Amino acid sequence: MPETTGTDNPTPQRIMQMAWGYAPPLIIEAAIKNRIFDVLDSGPKTLDEISRVTGAAPRGVRAAAEALVGIELLTRDAQGRFGLAPESAAFLVSTKPSFQGGIFKHVSTQLVPKWLTLDEIVRTGKPSRAVNEAEGAEFFEQFVEDIFPMSYAATQVLADELKLAQAKQPVRVLDIASGSGVWGIGLAQRSPQVRVTAVDWPGVLKVTKRIAEKFKVADRFTYVVGNMHEADYGKDHHVATLGHILHSEGEAGSRKLLKKVAAALAPGGTIAIAEFLTNEARTAPPQSLLFGVNMLVNTDQGDVFSFKQISEWLREAGFESARTLDAPGPSPLILASRR
Numbered sequence: 318m319p320e321t322t323g324t325d326n327p328t329p330q331r332i333m334q335m336a337w338g339y340a341p342p343l344i345i346e347a348a349i350k351n352r353i354f355d356v357l358d359s360g361p362k363t364l365d366e367i368s369r370v371t372g373a374a375p376r377g378v379r380a381a382a383e384a385l386v387g388i389e390l391l392t393r394d395a396q397g398r399f400g401l402a403p404e405s406a407a408f409l410v411s412t413k414p415s416f417q418g419g420i421f422k423h424v425s426t427q428l429v430p431k432w433l434t435l436d437e438i439v440r441t442g443k444p445s446r447a448v449n450e451a452e453g454a455e456f457f458e459q460f461v462e463d464i465f466p467m468s469y470a471a472t473q474v475l476a477d478e479l480k481l482a483q484a485k486q487p488v489r490v491l492d493i494a495s496g497s498g499v500w501g502i503g504l505a506q507r508s509p510q511v512r513v514t515a516v517d518w519p520g521v522l523k524v525t526k527r528i529a530e531k532f533k534v535a536d537r538f539t540y541v542v543g544n545m546h547e548a549d550y551g552k553d554h555h556v557a558t559l560g561h562i563l564h565s566e567g568e569a570g571s572r573k574l575l576k577k578v579a580a581a582l583a584p585g586g587t588i589a590i591a592e593f594l595t596n597e598a599r600t601a602p603p604q605s606l607l608f609g610v611n612m613l614v615n616t617d618q619g620d621v622f623s624f625k626q627i628s629e630w631l632r633e634a635g636f637e638s639a640r641t642l643d644a645p646g647p648s649p650l651i652l653a654s655r656r
Contacts, residue, residue, distance in 0.1 A: 346421035361400035419463025461496035472503025550581035567618025575634035
């Protein structure tokens with residue numbers, strides 16, 4: 318008898334729901350661009366009020382707002398007024414520092430066009446263009462600032478774990494492939510003792526510098542321009558951060574990179590890794606496995622890994638006491654100490 322997936326009488330309902338999986342992110346982005354979440358931050362409003370304030374067509378506002386009610390990102394009261402759900406109030410109002418909406422622009426403009434050729438990419442096993450190569454620097458320049466909020470809360474948890482607020486001596490932080498600079502910035506905010514060395518391609522470092530200036534910690538940043546596999550990291554850093562970097566490098570590149578990081582850390586120094594982790598059987602969580610396909614689409618060797626895999630690479634590179642630290646984000650942070 319053929320196996321079933323949880324029932325002897327399967328229906329196509331879940332598959333049909335997946336067929337519309339592209340819709341929610343595009344609806345959310347349209348609502349962000351038309352300031353629907355921003356306008357509702359001051360309180361519930363009718364469709365006519367939303368349309369008048371935003372300038373969007375009543376028909377368009379109604380369709381988007383009703384769909385957002387359906388996916389529980391907006392509410393509607395007995396008087397027909399629309400309001401923000403808790404998640405939207407926290408993360409989709411563009412004027413708030415916790416705003417996470419920038420990711421949707423990245424998805425619609427940079428990711429979706431490439432995913433449309435996924436059948437060919439699966440057939441060949443190769444992306445049309447690998448963004449982890451030097452010529453892909455422009456790709457990162459365009460979205461690293463938008464995803465700053467995704468990691469910022471995790472930097473605060475890491476700072477507490479490292480007891481940076483109690484630091485009495487300089488703490489040298491190596492921020493590898495720094496992007497927006499969120500990891501170095503978040504740690505530097507917690508202690509005047511933190512000094513950050515940010516490593517990235519020249520175009521990306523322009524963004525890093527600007528955001529460090531915005532957060533008023535730029536005077537404690539120095540910059541190393543170049544490919545992270547070739548750049549000179551220096552020596553005797555106390556902390557090294559790899560914020561969502563290993564997935565783009567694949568296994569061989571990640572193992573090589575971890576050895577390079579170990580050589581740049583002082584004995585007892587801490588490496589902090591943020592990644593989309595899978596379980597050992599590579600059956601869950603779905604978000605990480607979907608991100609693995611994103612690595613197929615956008616990199617030549619990228620992938621997602623389990624904690625066990627990464628902890629073995631860390632031990633091989635000269636680290637010990639690999640452990641996880643619960644932090645806001647898709648997966649816990651991985652920490653280890655340089656032997």
